[in-house]
Amino acid sequence: MSLKKIAIPTIAVIIFLLLWELLVWANGWPNFVMASPSDLGPAYVRYWDLFLINGWQTLWRTVAGLALAIVFGTALGMIMGFSKVMRDALYPLLVGFNAIPKATVVPIIALMFVGAHDFNTVLIAFMISFFPIAVSVSIGLSTLEPEYRDILRSLGASKMTIFWKIALPKTLPEFFGALKVAVTLAFIGTNLMEIVSPHGRGLGALFDSGRTNSDYPLMFAVLIALAFLGIVLYYVVVVLEKIFAGWAERQET
Amino acid sequence: MTALIDIKDVSHTFATDGGPLHVLDHLNISIEEGGFTAVVGPSGCGKSTLTRLVSGLMKPDEGEVWLHGERVKGPRSTVGMAFQNPVLLEWRTILDNVILPLEIVPNKLSRAERVDRAEFLLGLVGLTGFEDKKPSELSGGMRQRASLCRALVHKPEVLILDEPFGALDAFTREDLWQTMHKVKSEEPFTGLLITHDLRESIFLADQVVVMSGRPAHAQYIMDVPSTGERVIDDLYTPDSAERLNILRHQIQIAQGREPADVEAAQ
Structure with a gap:
């Protein structure tokens, strides 16, 4: 069962890469029009240390922005x-x-906090990703059936008790749904800052250097690395969802 | 006998977008300790408002609600409630759902004592063996049974039932009626039942109150002699048929339809 769970997506990725390779080969595109998957390998081998360093910078700033978005978005959603x-x-x-x-907003932020690159990047990742979280939490709370509240309120429970015992757990499925959207948005935010206002850090900067040096396979390699990070973070959220809101999943019968 | 629930001259008006809505008008209902009163009436006549007033979730504009010699000013833990929607918490097991009120109401019970209490009630309603199931794994009738256990777990003096069997099929409903009788003999409470089902009202209650149309007052009160636990066959006696007829007639008056017209139309 679990082998099947890994095998199916893996085969899908392989098929996708083959089709891509075929498309480039059939059209005879040179790599400055569109790099093919076989160009990516050499790019990763050549710049592996840059990928690791910049990949880590992109990752931690995205996660930091996302963490801020969760705290702020949840608070706003509650209000x-x-x-x-x-x-x-x-x-x-x-x-x-x-x-x-x-x-x-990127140039504005870059001017407001000149030189604070890490802060700016985290800020953009946060700004772009808190919206779905705030909206989903607020909808989750405002659509709580009044009977749920009445059951506890008629026993003399405080608002906080009602929030912790009922409103919060009941909102978790919506929250995780929004978090999946927010994860990919946060990556967009981080890279936006890294590319539009480059400061030599993150995968966005690596992409930018590929552009200035006309190293097209490198640019494509960065895109695939970003996709990879996005997938990893997405599945982290999926695992958390299983742990905290697994009850909302219907059993397949 | 002292009245455990006393609704004295209660009037209430809601402010709505379409102007004030006068729902209750000088309503008087008195329920004895250990009694079971069913309230029937046309749709929208303020029956659910009544449950919110008795449970202290709402205050009436005029008049007073008294529970056990004390005026109701807010929610109190001596009340248990069950609704048409069983509102079980899907992330908790059935056992933990039943225990929920014990986590709110001040008490000195240990976890083991709470589990014992919940298991006793689940046994009473026939849910032994389902303690560790999630609500989504149970049928509608079973969920309603669990909801009933939750309403009773903290030994409330008053049990308020707001159409708890309304969404169930006829056979399941009759099963639950009998379960109610069994529960009441083991776990004494004073009951207030809101229902649309006249058979249900005379099967479960010893007093049936017919509310008038809006603004509602107690239009008619019928006493149903208590014979202890009842069986479904009791519903098919001449006495029951006559009671149902009277109640049906009263509902028609409450709906503002002249009984003579209704009969002529049939």
Whole structure:
């Protein structure tokens, strides 16, 4: 069973790489139009130390931004979930903020905090990824059936007790759904900063150096490395979801 | 006999988007200790508001609700509630769902004593062996049984049932009616049942209150002589048929339909 679980996605990835290789080969594209998977191997071998260093920088800053997004997004979601007034007040602001393309925010942030590269990158990763978390937590809390609250309230339970015993666990499935979206968004945020305002750190910077040196296989290799990191982090969330909200999964029968 | 639940001259109006909604109008209901009262009435006549008033989740605009000689001013742990929706917590086992109120209400029970208490109740309603199941693994009737155990686990004086059997099929419902009688003989409580089912009201209760249409008052009160545990066959006696007829007639009056017209139309 578990062998099958690993085998199916692995075969799918191999098929994808083969099709890609075939596409490039059939069209006779040179690698500056589109690199093929067989070009990637040499790029990784040649720059493996850069991939490790920059990959780590991208990863930790993404995770830091995501952690901030979780804390802030959950807090904001709680405020909006429990108070209709706050929900009405904050939603338009939040939607407006989310609608601003973050690529335009990057230069502003870069000017605001000149030189604080790590901070800036974490900030953009955070700004781009907290929205789905806040929205899902607020919806989860505001759609809690009143009977759930009444069961505890009629026993004299405090608001905090109701939150810990019922509202929080009941919101976890929605929360993890949003977290899966937020993970990939956070990567976009980190790389946006690394590419638009390069400062020599992270996979984005590596991508940028590939561009300036016309090293096209390197650029593609960076993209695949990013995809790999995204997949890893996504499955970390899946594992956490299984542990904390596994009850919401219907048994296959 | 002293009245354990006393609803004295209660009136209540909700502010809604469509203007004020006057739901209760000088309502008086009195329930004796150990009694079981069923409240029936047209849809939207404020029956659920009544449960919220008695449980202290809401305060009436006018009038008073008294529980055991004390005026109700807020939620109190001497009340147990069960709704049409069993609202079990899906992430907890059945056993932990039943124990939930004991985690809220102040008590000195150890974990083992809590488990004993929950297991006793689960046994009473026929759920022995399902302690470690999750609610999603149980049928609707079983979930409702578990919900009943949860309502009783902290030994409340008053059990409030807001259409608890409304969503169940007819056979499961009759099973649960009998379970209710069994539970009541083992675990005495004073009951307030909201229902749409007249047969259910005379099967379970010793007093049936028919509420009028909105704004509602107690339009008609019927006493059903208590004969201890009842069996389904009791519903098919001439006495029961007559009671059901009277109640049906009263509901029609409450709905504002002239009984004569209804009969003419049939």
